[in-house]
Amino acid sequence: MRLDPRAPELLACFPASDEDRALLSDVRNIGISAHIDSGKTTLSERILYYTGRINAIHEVRGKDGVGAKMDSMDLEREKGITIQSAATFCQWKDTHINLIDTPGHVDFTIEVERALRVLDGAILVLCSVGGVQSQSITVDRQMRRYDVPRLAFINKLDRAGADPMKVLRQLREKLRLNAAAVQGRSAVYLQIPMGVEDSMKGLIDLVERKAFVFEGPSGDTVVEIPVPVEFMAEMEAKRTELVERVAEVDEGVGELFLMEEPVDAASLRHGIRRATLSLGFVPVFMGSAFKNKGVQLLLDGVTDYLPCPIDITNTGVDLADSEAPVPVHCTRQVIVERSGGRGGGSGPLVALAFKLEEGRFGQLTYVRIYSGVLRKGDNIVNQSTGKRLKVPRLVRMHSNELEDIAEAGAGDIVALFGVECASGDTFTDGTRVAMTSIRVPEPVMSLAVAPRARDQSANFSKALNRFQKEDPTFRMAQDGESGQTVISGMGELHLEIYIERMRREYRVDCEVGRPRVNYRETITRAATFDYLHKKQSGGQGQYARVAGRIEPLPPGHPTKFEFENGIIGNVIPPAYLPACEKGFAEAVNSGSLIGHPVEGVRVVLTDGAAHAVDSSELAFKLACVHAFRAAFERAGATVLEPIMRVEVQAPTEFQGGVMGDINRRKGVINGSEQEGDDTVLEASVPLNQMFGYSTALRSMTQGKGEFTMEYQGHQPVTQDVLAELTSNHQAAKTAARG
Structure with missing residues (x-):
């Protein structure tokens, strides 16, 4: 009897086999994530060079006329930042690596979010001067959300003020990670006199007790040398610290440590791998990507310590069983008969579309294949729409270059051409299973835009x-x-980039209005309503009465609006209750204070009345809209504004002026710390007060200050701001009518 390929339980029947493990044990799906300007794209460029994917190293900002391979957009090369995540693949020794380089700026956090959703492991890059910064914390939170094992790479050891041990302490204290160097600090630098910055020559591998230097104009040649005598004691001390950290979370190494037996390189390496995969440990590598030092050892670490697709447990939802969890095994097996004979085709296909791009030949859809095999010409089903479609073209991505392939299997990250779908859709061969969706943060800033010329309207849309x-x-x-x-x-830069892309890619010049903050309205206390909607103008009239209460939802409630039917009996016919819910849901789309959406409200319908002739769905819907608006005004309505978590780094001499400016912007300073000659301030500031801050900060600090900000949450505005907002809203309504 052949198994039904459409049944979700089929997935459980195909656990990964020994053949799958042999096929996929040398595959790594990794991402590179970090705070802005930590060297992610520079590191990606070196990885591509050392693995032979590119023949020469180019600068990130494109001053040499070429630019980094993974920053293919002109805007990225001009600004020196990554805007879109880029995928590639390369071969390091016997390991096949699918690599995604992600942006560091918080405005493009969705690129990091959806990359981490489909990756098996990651490299967290940290600047040896800046250390753990605001976006480092955000990226770490995203990695935790998707249970992604990671390595840490402390970069830029060539910079003045580099202090990798400070960064390692911050990993433990700020991010609460059980981290230790697999290359130690003092025993890291093989130069005399001992130091950092430009005198850095090589690294010591604490696991193997081996020293390496990087020779050649691009550091191509890794040469093993004896560990200098003066570093032996330091190396052993750092190795003991490494063993202790791993022993805390790995039983194998822990047993050897407690028995005071020596931990050889193989045992320690296996222990580090087990601890990393269980999310109990983070191996720390060091180097300078720009100076071509340490990247090859990091690639060895990717092979040794990060998971292959078989090591990761993926879970989907059974669409045929109320979205119950179902395991999705990484398998490329063929479907077999229960009797043991062979059937045709591959195992159940499950693939997630995680990123879309508009290509020259149609929509380019990036997919991660979790199970089965996908072939060019296959018919697949989009589980979000139920539509069956054909795969016209299958490619591997190398930044913006395409390589046609005939098929790809579980564990691969590839792209499809000419397939219509949305980000987060699941493709299967008919199996009623979907992968969990990608978390999408809410936007915090808006702009009014319009094309300058009427003939640009089509391209604008x-x-x-x-x-x-x-x-x-x-x-x-x-x-x-x-x-x-x-x-x-997500911010000024985010919207600025899209406006510039409209000009360059679609030749549309836009008129841009002042940034509009995405306020929200809410209530602070409960209020009752009893509203009668009655209209008679000849023919069938309208009659509907609704009564009940609105009340605030508790803080942290997962939903923004709730409707509860508390009616006993049939005073309102059941057929009209969906119209009531629809009316209340429509009412919360626009509050009466400033016209922004209402959130944090529960509506409880307790009573009402209907007319045998004049009642209708429309009548009850209108009654609920008016009832909500009347009760909203009596429920202590107020406005919530987005608050941003701001981190400012500036020379200490300007600290007083920077703090005073934050206070003038109605911000609250949450903490500060010294980093060399700089002071780092953390504050919570209303988004409405942050417009133009980059210019103001440069003026205050003689161009030496920099800041990052990310959305923290919505909080009630002060009474003076509430009065100003409501007054401006009424004036705008009056002007619109006039």
Whole structure:
């Protein structure tokens, strides 16, 4: 009897086999993530060079006219930042590596989010001067969300003020990671006099007790040398610290440590791997990607310590059984008969579309294959829409270059051409299973935009539709009162990039209105409503009465709006209750204070009345809309504004001025610390007060200050701000009518 290929339980029947492990044990799916300007793309460039994917190393900012391979957009090369995540693949010794380079700027955090959703492991890059910074904390939180094992790479050891031991302490204290160097600090630098910065020559591997130097103009040749005598004691001390850290979380190494038996290199390496895969330990590597030192040892660490696809437990949801969890094994086996004979085809296909791009030949869809085999020409099913579609073209990505392939299997990251879908859709061969979706943060800033010329309207609409499809954090909407097109995103840079892309890619020049903050409205106390909607103007009238209460939802509640039917009996016919819920849901889309969405509200419907002739769904829907608005005004309505977590780094001499400016912007300083000659301030500041801050900070600090910010949450505004916002809203409504 052949197994039904559409049954979700089929996935459980195909655990990964020895053949699968042999096939996939040398595959690594990794991402490189970090705070902005920590050297992620420089590191990616060196990895591609040392693995033979590129023949020459180029600068990130593209001053040599070429630019880094993974930054293929002109905007990325001009600004020296990564805007879109880029995928590639390479071969290091016997290991096949699928690599995704992600942006560091918080405005493009969705690129990091969806990459980590599909990756098996990651490299967390840290600057040896800046250490653990605000976006480092955000990236670590994202890695924890998806249970991604990681290595840490302390980069830029060539810079003045480099202090890798400080960074290692911050990993333990700020990120609460059980981390230890597999290459120690003092025993790291093989130069005399001992020091850092430009005198760095090589590294010592604490696991193997071996020293390495990097020779050649691009550090191509890794030469093993004897560990200098003066570093022997330091090396043993650092190795003992490494063993102790691993022993805390790994039973094998722990047993040897407690028995005071020597831990050889193989035992320690296996212990580090087990502890890393269980998320109990983070191996720390060091080097300078820009100076071509330490990258090859990091690649060895990727092979030794990060998981292959078989090592990761993936879980989907059974669409045929109320979305119950179901294991998705990484297997490429063929379907077999229960009697043991062979059947045709591959195991159940499950693949997740995690990123979309508009290519020259249609939509380019990046997918991670979790189970089965995907072939060019296959018919697959989109589980979100139920539509069956054909795979016209299958490719591997090398940044913006394509390599056609005939098939790909479980554990691969590839791209499809000409397949219509949305980000987060699951493709299967008919199996009723879907992978869990990708978390999408809410946008915090909006701009009103319009094309300068009327003949650009078509391209304007085409561009916005494309960007909205590619980037889930980019939103477009029409303002119901002003008729303006409003775009929303994660920050000023995010929206600025899309406006510039419209100009370059679609030749649309935009007029841009002042940034609009995404406020929210809410209530602070409960209020009752009893509203009668009655209208008679000849013919069938409208009659509906609704009564109940609105009340605030508790803080941290997972939903923003709840409707509860508390009616006893049939005073409102059951057929009209969906219309009631729809009316209340429509009412919370626009609050009466400033016209922004209402959240944190529960509506409880307790009573009502209907007329045998004049009642209708429309009547009850309108009654609920008016009832909510009347009760909203009596429920202590207020406005919530987005608060940003801001980290400012500036020379200590400017500390007083920077703190005073944050206070003037109604910010709250949460802490500060010294980093060399700089002071790092952490503060919570209303987003509305942060416009133009980059210019102000440069002026205050003679161009030496820099800052990052990310969304923290919504908080109630002060009474003076509430009065100003409501006054401006009423004035705008009056002007629109006039």
